[in-house]
């Protein structure tokens with residue numbers, strides 16, 4: 001094993017998973033996602049930036065790139081032979097792939113999170129959550145793996161299969177090789193990424209932000225969940241929140257497609273993820289469209305946010 005934070009010699013993703021003795025079907029699934037991402041990178045670099053003329057599960061206008069990325073990923077997963085059910089942020093219903101769930105996985109994904117940032121050339125990402133068997137509507141603590149792929153100046157995959165969090169970077173041959181092993185998040189830190197309009201914050205959240213400002217924390221918010229979470233993991237500290245708002249008690253972010261996989265990764269790195277009142281990974285989503293407020297990152301910062309929410313709402 002390489003020292004945390006140090007670049008080991010080039011170990012590719014498949015080999016790494018084999019060496020970790022991961023389940024063969026899970027290894028296959030993760031490698032299929034890695035393959036799909038090569039085509040998504042290419043679409044982002046050269047594809048049509050216009051609208052598709054359709055809307056997603058949340059009634060939001062879909063971009064041609066959203067639709068294309070969804071198709072690329074869906075096709076790969078459907079033909080992998082190891083997938084039972086699929087839920088995509090871009091489709092209204094769970095898509096059954098195989099009635100036989102034995103040894104198979106169900107996958108929830110957001111093919112291109114933050115896609116409204118592509119036209120201004122900011123970083124975007126793919127987020128994936130993986131469960132054993134058929135059930136997608138179960139608490140996120142039951143995930144067996146989660147990952148995201150960040151399409152930034154470099155393309156990286158950040159992955160956990162329940163044994164820590166590891167980063168792989170796409171090299172010039174478009175293969176993912178291990179760049180950081182056992183990434184950890186410190187218990188506190190001075191970076192904060194605040195989502196949602198501030199004039200809609202509740203008194204608890206407003207007071208929490210006031211305290212962060214007083215402590216001299218730096219505001220770093222990109223508008224993309226993947227780069228913002230990646231910042232916390234790679235800097236090893238900080239907090240992201242998209243809280244409950246006046247008029248939007250569930251905030252904006254989606255439990256299945258965004259919160260569960262990121263909460264799994266952050267917890268695996270030693271951080272925490274909460275709605276402000278309970279652990280994200282303990283939520284049982286009622287439907288694939290479920291949303292929840294989120295405070296995620298360094299443990300002490302998340303605990304502090306919970307204190308303010310408990311005391312002031």
Ligand code: AFP
Pocket residue numbers: 060112113114115116117195196223224225226228252253
């Ligand atoms: P889009 O996919 O519509 O760009 O939304 C991105 C996102 O779901 C998430 O990636 C961001 O953290 C969050 O929304 C940003 O929301 P605001 O635009 O309200 O800040």
